[in-house]
Amino acid sequence: MVASLYGVQEEQKSVWVFLEQSGGNLENVSLELLSKGRQLADEADWPLVGLMLGYRVKGLAKQAFDFGADQVWLLNHPLLKRFTVDAYTHAAYQAIQQGKPSVFLCGATPNGRDLAGRLAVRLRTGLNADCTDLRLDSERGVLTSEVTGFGGGVLALLEAPDHRPQMSTVRPGVFTAQRVEKRRSREMLEVSFQLDETQIQTRIVERIVGKGVDLTQAPVLVCGGRGIDGDFELMQDLARLLGGEIGATRPPVDEGHIERERQIGQTGVVCRPNVAFACGISGAFHFVVGIQNAGVIVSINSDPEAPIFDYSDYCVVGNVAEVVPALIETMRAEVEVTHA
Numbered sequence: 250m251v252a253s254l255y256g257v258q259e260e261q262k263s264v265w266v267f268l269e270q271s272g273g274n275l276e277n278v279s280l281e282l283l284s285k286g287r288q289l290a291d292e293a294d295w296p297l298v299g300l301m302l303g304y305r306v307k308g309l310a311k312q313a314f315d316f317g318a319d320q321v322w323l324l325n326h327p328l329l330k331r332f333t334v335d336a337y338t339h340a341a342y343q344a345i346q347q348g349k350p351s352v353f354l355c356g357a358t359p360n361g362r363d364l365a366g367r368l369a370v371r372l373r374t375g376l377n378a379d380c381t382d383l384r385l386d387s388e389r390g391v392l393t394s395e396v397t398g399f400g401g402g403v404l405a406l407l408e409a410p411d412h413r414p415q416m417s418t419v420r421p422g423v424f425t426a427q428r429v430e431k432r433r434s435r436e437m438l439e440v441s442f443q444l445d446e447t448q449i450q451t452r453i454v455e456r457i458v459g460k461g462v463d464l465t466q467a468p469v470l471v472c473g474g475r476g477i478d479g480d481f482e483l484m485q486d487l488a489r490l491l492g493g494e495i496g497a498t499r500p501p502v503d504e505g506h507i508e509r510e511r512q513i514g515q516t517g518v519v520c521r522p523n524v525a526f527a528c529g530i531s532g533a534f535h536f537v538v539g540i541q542n543a544g545v546i547v548s549i550n551s552d553p554e555a556p557i558f559d560y561s562d563y564c565v566v567g568n569v570a571e572v573v574p575a576l577i578e579t580m581r582a583e584v585e586v587t588h589a
């Protein structure tokens with residue numbers, strides 16, 4: 250196996266998190282990774298470093314410190330104002346060569362995935378994609394990344410004991426972002442690096458920001474499966490009453506009843522709402538992985554043997570088309586009584 254550009258002997262024991270930003274804020278997934286990174290770094294007694302690339306984004310470092318970073322390495326350059334994978338790879342690669350971190354974590358977002366893949370190739374190290382958990386063996390300094398395989402039937406634990414940095418990506422919503430209570434050292438380091446236009450093949454012609462919904466932030470998620478027979482208006486009525494959003498399993502998405510961005514699960518969005526409703530959903534692991542960390546799961550299914558009930562806190566055996574309207578009616582009546 251090819252050796253990584255730097256190895257265990259040269260590593261600087263530390264956990265690094267790529268700080269992705271958009272619209273003047275750090276992405277939630279970066280805050281989630283900082284929180285997980287803080288836990289790993291504390292267990293090993295290592296520093297936690299945020300790697301921030303951009304142009305005039307120094308002010309965002311405060312958010313990184315608030316979520317646990319001890320240091321922020323800042324790469325400031327006009328060519329980093331907008332994400333292009335070639336500019337970000339050139340710059341991040343130089344920072345990593347200078348800092349030689351043990352662990353480097355990226356959000357499994359479109360940009361994070363793009364960057365992580367290129368960096369891993371350039372650094373000649375491995376990359377564990379879409380991890381569902383991370384652990385650090387502080388004695389060996391080895392990161393263990395958990396990924397699901399074969400439709401969730403297998404949990405694989407992956408390690409790269411001889412390669413550095415140990416790289417993993419994690420999707421938004423897998424970990425919880427938590428502000429740190431304790432005030433820690435807050436050190437900002439401006440990194441010197443080389444970057445010029447000849448290194449950038451990508452030209453941004455137009456930037457179109459979708460009006461997409463961020464389901465990872467919804468406190469309540471009302472999910473519909475094949476069993477609701479495409480009636481997402483009913484799901485929307487319930488979601489509206491509860492201040493939530495609607496999600497779906499893959500079949501209604503494939504059948505065109507709802508947009509793909511609302512698909513929950515392994516190939517969709519992973520969420521952590523306070524309450525998740527699963528209506529007319531059988532409970533395939535591909536779906537369950539997207540809501541299994543919800544505070545409370547309520548399932549409605551006409552089949553008393555449906556596997557979804559194994560994951561649910563409240564199980565209603567019945568027809569969605571009868572149970573959900575009755576639930577909505579009862580809740581509306583409650584609201585009216587409260588406001589009377």
Ligand SMILES: Cc1cc2nc3c(=O)[nH]c(=O)nc-3n(C[C@H](O)[C@H](O)[C@H](O)COP(=O)(O)OP(=O)(O)OC[C@H]3O[C@@H](n4cnc5c(N)ncnc54)[C@H](O)[C@@H]3O)c2cc1C
Pocket residue numbers: 400473474475476477497498499500501512513514515516517518528529530531532533534535536549550551552555567568569570
């Ligand atoms: C590689 C791969 C990735 C995948 N990724 C995803 C993913 O990210 N997300 C995802 O959701 N799926 C994913 N799938 C598909 C997944 O395996 C399941 O096929 C899918 O989740 C099933 O959706 P469902 O529960 O809506 O449908 P079904 O399995 O058909 O279940 C429908 C349920 O509705 C119940 N029902 C029927 N009528 C009623 C009624 N009137 N009232 C109450 N209950 C009723 C039935 O009893 C049944 O339990 C993936 C599959 C593969 C192979």
